[in-house]
Amino acid sequence: MTQKRDAVPLILTAGFILLVLASNVYIFTQPIAEFGDYGANSLLVQQAKHFKLLTGHYSRWHFHHPGPAFLYLFALGEFVFYDLLHLVPAPFNGQLLIAILFNGSLLCATLYVFQRHSKLPAPLALLAVYVVIAVSGKPSLLASNWIPEVMMFPFLLFAVSAASILAGATRDLRFMAFSAMLLIHAHVAQFLFVGIIGGGTVAYILARAQRQGHLREFLSEHRRDFTWAAAIIFVFALPPLLEIALDKPNNLDAVLAYQRQFGDLRNSLATAIDYFACFLLFVGAPQVAIPKGLAAVLGIGFSRPAVIVYWVALAALMVTAMVAGRRAAVGQRSVFLRHLTLVGALSVLLFLYWSTRITGGMLVMNGYFIYSIHLLAWFVLLAAVTPFLDWRVARTLNVAAVTLLVAGGIAERAWMRYTVIGWPDVSQAAAVVPDAPFGKVAVGFDNANWPSAVGLANSMQRLGKPFCVSAEWGFLFARENVCPEMAMADKVWLAREARSCAAPCRYLYRGAAFSLTVSPAQPVTLPVEAGLGDSMDLDRSGFNGAEKTHRWSGKHAAIRFWLSAELPPAPCFRIALTGYALPGRPAQLGVNGRFLGTLSKTELDTAVFVVPREALVPGKVNRISLDTENAGVVGTDRREIGYGFVRMILRAATAEESCVVARR
Numbered sequence: 001m002t003q004k005r006d007a008v009p010l011i012l013t014a015g016f017i018l019l020v021l022a023s024n025v026y027i028f029t030q031p032i033a034e035f036g037d038y039g040a041n042s043l044l045v046q047q048a049k050h051f052k053l054l055t056g057h058y059s060r061w062h063f064h065h066p067g068p069a070f071l072y073l074f075a076l077g078e079f080v081f082y083d084l085l086h087l088v089p090a091p092f093n094g095q096l097l098i099a100i101l102f103n104g105s106l107l108c109a110t111l112y113v114f115q116r117h118s119k120l121p122a123p124l125a126l127l128a129v130y131v132v133i134a135v136s137g138k139p140s141l142l143a144s145n146w147i148p149e150v151m152m153f154p155f156l157l158f159a160v161s162a163a164s165i166l167a168g169a170t171r172d173l174r175f176m177a178f179s180a181m182l183l184i185h186a187h188v189a190q191f192l193f194v195g196i197i198g199g200g201t202v203a204y205i206l207a208r209a210q211r212q213g214h215l216r217e218f219l220s221e222h223r224r225d226f227t228w229a230a231a232i233i234f235v236f237a238l239p240p241l242l243e244i245a246l247d248k249p250n251n252l253d254a255v256l257a258y259q260r261q262f263g264d265l266r267n268s269l270a271t272a273i274d275y276f277a278c279f280l281l282f283v284g285a286p287q288v289a290i291p292k293g294l295a296a297v298l299g300i301g302f303s304r305p306a307v308i309v310y311w312v313a314l315a316a317l318m319v320t321a322m323v324a325g326r327r328a329a330v331g332q333r334s335v336f337l338r339h340l341t342l343v344g345a346l347s348v349l350l351f352l353y354w355s356t357r358i359t360g361g362m363l364v365m366n367g368y369f370i371y372s373i374h375l376l377a378w379f380v381l382l383a384a385v386t387p388f389l390d391w392r393v394a395r396t397l398n399v400a401a402v403t404l405l406v407a408g409g410i411a412e413r414a415w416m417r418y419t420v421i422g423w424p425d426v427s428q429a430a431a432v433v434p435d436a437p438f439g440k441v442a443v444g445f446d447n448a449n450w451p452s453a454v455g456l457a458n459s460m461q462r463l464g465k466p467f468c469v470s471a472e473w474g475f476l477f478a479r480e481n482v483c484p485e486m487a488m489a490d491k492v493w494l495a496r497e498a499r500s501c502a503a504p505c506r507y508l509y510r511g512a513a514f515s516l517t518v519s520p521a522q523p524v525t526l527p528v529e530a531g532l533g534d535s536m537d538l539d540r541s542g543f544n545g546a547e548k549t550h551r552w553s554g555k556h557a558a559i560r561f562w563l564s565a566e567l568p569p570a571p572c573f574r575i576a577l578t579g580y581a582l583p584g585r586p587a588q589l590g591v592n593g594r595f596l597g598t599l600s601k602t603e604l605d606t607a608v609f610v611v612p613r614e615a616l617v618p619g620k621v622n623r624i625s626l627d628t629e630n631a632g633v634v635g636t637d638r639r640e641i642g643y644g645f646v647r648m649i650l651r652a653a654t655a656e657e658s659c660v661v662a663r664r
Contacts, residue, residue: 009111012122012402016129017104019409023416024143027097031090032422035455037146039426040476041071042092042458047478048075054243055251056185057147061262061359062475063254065147066240067185073102074145091462096420099145106153106179110160113172117164117336118383121394123401128378130405134415135310136282136371143418147186151369154182158194159347159376162201163340170205170222177229181236183369188255193350197343254475262359262638270294272355275362276348279370281307287361314377321384337380344376359638423455429509429516430459433492440466440481441518442489446534447545450476452514453494457481467492472541486539487562487621493517493536505536523564523619526573527651530559537561542626544639550579553587553642555631558623565619570652572659573611575624578647580604582634587643590625591615599626599643610659611650624648 021027034042040058047053048071056065077098078091088094107129114120133142140149161175180198183190209218219226244250267275271290274297278286281301289297301307351370358366386394409416433441433456441460445453450473457477460467468483483489493499494514501507501517509516517536524537532546542557577599581587586600589609596609616622628642653659 009108009115009122012126013104013108013111016107016126016405017100019405020100020104020142020416021097023139023409023413024096024100024418026419027093028088030093030422032092032096032420033090033424033427033455033459034092034420035423035426035458036451038092038420039451039455039458041074041145041147042095043454043461043478043481044068044071045075045078045095046458046461047480048072049079054239054246058476059188059258061258063188063258064251064475065186065188066191066251067181067236068239069182069185069236070145070147070150073098090422092420092422095145096143099150100143103142103150103153106157109175110153110157113157113160113164113169113175114379114383116169117167118334119386120379120383121386121398121401123398123405124382124386125379127401127405128382129375130408130415131310132371132374132378134408134412135306137284138368138371139414139416139418141368141371142416144420148365148368151183151186151190152372152375154179154186155193155347155369156372156375158183158198159343159372160340160379162197163336163343165201165205166339166343167336170225173202173222173225173229174232176201177232181233185236189354192354193347196350197346200346261633261640265357265359265638267356267358267362269352269356271362272352275355275358275367276352276370277301278364279367279373282310284364286364290362314381317378317381317385321381324385324388334383337383340376340380344373344380348373423452423513425509425511425513426452426455427459429494429511429514430456430463430465432508433460433465433516434508434518435465436490440468440483440489442483442486442491443467443469443494444491444534444536445494449494449496449514452496456492456494456516470539470541472543483539485621487537487560488521490521491519491536493519521562523562525564525566526568527649528561528563529650530648532646543645544641550644550646552639553626553628553631553645554640555628555642557626557628557642557645559648560621560623563616563618563620563622567613567616567618568652570613570654572613572653573616574651574653574657575609575611576606576647576649576651577609577645578604578606580644581628582641582644585628585630585642587626587628590627592617592623593625604644604646610653612659624650 044053044057048068053068053071056067057071058064074095077094079094081087081094081097082091088097111120111122111125114125115122133139138149140146141152144150157175158179161172161179164172165176176198180194184194206215209215240251244252274290274294275286277294277297278289278301281297282304283289283297283301289300347370351367355362355367389397443453443457454476457467457469468481468486468489469477470486471482474482492508494516496514498515499517504522505517505519507515508518519536528538530538532551534540539560540558541560542554544552544554575589575591575596577589579599580603581600583602586598588598589596591611592615594612594615596611597607599607601607626643626645631640631642633639634641
């Protein structure tokens with residue numbers, strides 16, 4: 001009888017996942033060429049397929065999240081469903097397929113743990129999942145491989161297994177360890193939730209055993225459970241620990257640098273409450289609603305009839321559960337449900353605290369995992385009410401739930417359909433990119449075009465065409481793909497708008513999304529000019545993104561270029577630099593390590609500096625540097641702000657111009 005009961009969640013969850021797959025049947029028919037974040041992750045997935053990946057996906061704050069667990073999972077999906085079985089038409093489709101199957105496995109494990117403690121009807125639980133997904137408008141929580149969207153079911157299993165352990169089922173330590181490490185690998189902030197909830201759970205059961213006077217016997221009796229959990233933690237911890245040991249600097253250094261820069265940033269408690277309310281009311285754009293206050297958040301949330309119906313139904317179930325709880329005898333009250341309620345409440349408190357520490361915009365993607373609170377609430381309330389239902393009523397409700405699931409899955413397929421829009425241009429363009437005769441082709445692009453560029457790079461790598469990018473994009477394209485010398489590499493330039501392309505430059509591809517030009521490595525002749533936009537001939541580092549009127553440098557910024565072996569017959573050269581410094585933040589200008597002067601004017605100005613002929617190095621890469629030792633944050637702008645760069649021109653001095661350096 002027990003085995004039959006344990007099989008019910010597996011069978012029903014398998015049927016539910018089949019409905020999800022039927023809603024996303026395009027995965028089996030339409031090849032998807034990924035770009036943007038998906039392309040950046042796929043670059044790492046390709047490393048994982050060769051067991052070379054030791055860290056997780058990139059953060060926009062220029063570090064990587066702790067671990068590669070999900071990326072190895074997606075690599076497995078590519079290998080099994082595309083390379084081996086040919087079930088899907090493109091590698092990325094294999095990633096999507098295994099993400100759906102993995103979410104189903106985590107959901108099944110959650111129901112399995114739950115039903116060992118409480119009578120949670122699996123059909124009603126699955127219907128609750130369907131309702132939450134439908135009302136949230138986030139089918140991506142079921143069918144996406146974007147890392148922020150794959151965290152809900154790991155967090156759900158983590159919370160349920162923690163409550164199960166607190167209720168005495170130490171064998172679920174392996175479930176808690178597995179889901180906890182998934183969360184940590186996915187996001188560095190999960191150390192907070194896992195450390196306090198997971199660590200607190202283990203500390204509590206050990207303290208309870210110690211208080212009862214049989215800690216040694218407890219550890220001996222359950223040593224297998226603790227051993228399994230420790231082994232799981234070790235396997236997950238090994239890749240990031242290896243990266244810390246092998247790389248200098250390593251990802252931990254990047255995380256600590258982020259902490260030093262943004263660690264003192266705080267949001268108000270009111271902002272944190274507003275942010276959490278956005279998830280309670282399924283507000284899809286917290287960054288828009290939060291500045292208007294809690295009243296606006298409530299107004300936006302309850303402006304949708306579906307949200308009103310959802311909360312009326314949840315409130316009715318809550319009242320029913322409270323009435324049932326009062327009628328229940330003390331022995332009938334579930335210890336597990338009480339512990340799960342406490343775990344859910346602690347998760348909310350930790351979420352509020354974490355929300356006060358979020359850097360940057362309060363985006364919905366930051367907190368997708370907290371949607372699991374909705375599922376926990378439904379599961380607890382359903383489990384509290386079910387024991388008091390007549391068996392005929394319970395059976396009727398289960399049949400109705402299965403009927404609604406099947407009918408909804410057929411009639412409202414869009415509620416579970418998450419369409420990842422591919423970008424065929426990136427694969428078509430990659431196909432015409434020539435192989436580099438020497439080393440790698442450098443991929444160049446303006447900042448705004450990075451989603452297309454990373455898609456192009458990913459498609460090139462899949463075709464076996466090595467590429468590289470400038471050092472400032474190493475965090476996104478992976479450090480292994482940084483050009484050793486960008487200025488001397490053959491370049492493929494991606495642009496949305498038309499660009500001048502005179503021989504030896506030529507067009508490779510012109511599509512609806514972007515165009516590609518290719519230019520062989522060649523030295524530049526004077527004059528050399530740099531503006532706000534990026535250029536095929538110049539390699540920048542240490543600059544922030546271009547704004548409309550200027551481009552902030554960081555503490556150390558540089559413009560590098562391969563200078564022609566033949567210089568004009570001038571006794572000296574001149575640099576005209578247009579921009580402005582912030583008060584108390586002068587910038588020092590240099591050429592190839594030679595100091596030229598200081599830029600300190602706080603209004604927009606063009607300063608001209610003499611460059612001795614011997615300062616330039618013909619036929620080699622030359623470097624113009626801007627160093628602002630006092631660069632740092634400005635107000636709420638947490639970037640490293642130095643000099644306001646506008647334009648730079650390096651040219652030969654005319655016969656009428658002096659080569660004497662002015663004292664000023």
